Amino acid sequence: MELNHPVLIPYVSILDPVLTKSLPPKVIASSGMDALAQAIDGYTVQWRNDFSNGLAIHSTRMIFEYLPRVYENPENSEAREKLHNAATLSGLAWSNSFLGITHSFGHAMGAVFKIPHGITVGIVLPYSIEYAMKTHSNLYGELARAVGAADSSDDDKTATIKLRDKVVKIMKEMEVPRSLKEYGISKEKFDKNFDDLVRLTSESAVNIFNCREPTTEDMKRFWHYMYEGKAIDF
Ligand SMILES: [Fe+2]
Numbered sequence: 001m002e003l004n005h006p007v008l009i010p011y012v013s014i015l016d017p018v019l020t021k022s023l024p025p026k027v028i029a030s031s032g033m034d035a036l037a038q039a040i041d042g043y044t045v046q047w048r049n050d051f052s053n054g055l056a057i058h059s060t061r062m063i064f065e066y067l068p069r070v071y072e073n074p075e076n077s078e079a080r081e082k083l084h085n086a087a088t089l090s091g092l093a094w095s096n097s098f099l100g101i102t103h104s105f106g107h108a109m110g111a112v113f114k115i116p117h118g119i120t121v122g123i124v125l126p127y128s129i130e131y132a133m134k135t136h137s138n139l140y141g142e143l144a145r146a147v148g149a150a151d152s153s154d155d156d157k158t159a160t161i162k163l164r165d166k167v168v169k170i171m172k173e174m175e176v177p178r179s180l181k182e183y184g185i186s187k188e189k190f191d192k193n194f195d196d197l198v199r200l201t202s203e204s205a206v207n208i209f210n211c212r213e214p215t216t217e218d219m220k221r222f223w224h225y226m227y228e229g230k231a232i233d234f
Helices: 027-044 051-070 077-096 101-113 117-146 156-173 186-203 217-229
Strands: none
Touching: 027 051, 027 077, 027 101, 027 117, 027 156, 051 077, 051 117, 051 156, 101 117, 101 186, 101 217, 117 156, 117 217, 186 217
C-alpha cells in the first residue's frame, strides 16, 4: 500500500501556476487539503526540527489564506501562485520531518474505499488533531498561534480547538465531507472492510512518528468515530 524509494523523489519541481489554471474545484480541494494535512503532520511529528518547523508554519499560514480564495475563484492567478508555492513548502516540510496518523488512516481509507488521497487526509485531519489533544496540545497550540488561527493569549487546548475549527471551516467551504458516512460509505460496507482498515492502518510506516502513537485499540475506536463523525474524546 505504501511505497517509498529514492527514485520516487523528484530532482526538480516546476512551479508554474499557469499549469494549475484548469484544475477542477474538486481537485483544488483535494490537493489543498493534502498540502494542509502534510504541513500540520510535518509540524507535529516526533522528528520535527527547526527546518521542518519553519517550512510547516509558513506553508500552513499560506494555505489558510489562499486555499479558500483559489477554490472560490480559480482565475485569481496571484492566489494560485501562492497556493502552488505553499503546497511545495508543505512537501518540503514533511520530507524534512515526517508524516503522522493523518496519513496512516488516510492511506488505508484510500486503499479500501478508492477515495482520492487529499480527501482522505482531509477527512482524517480534524480527528488526528483531536486525538493529539490529550498529550500534545502544546505542539498544535504553538502552530495555531504561529499561523494566526488562535490568539497569542490562548492556552494550548483553546488554540488547538481553534486550529481544528479553522480546518473544519475550510473543509465546509469546499464541501469536503467530515466523515465516512457523509462521504457516502454505507455502514454495511464499512463493517465489511473494518478489519482491513485497521490492519492497513497498523501496518503503516508513519504511526511511530506521530506525536501520540496510537495503539491498535485506539485505531479501532478512531475508525468508528471517523465513520460517524464524532469528535475524538479518548
Ligand atoms: Fe499527503
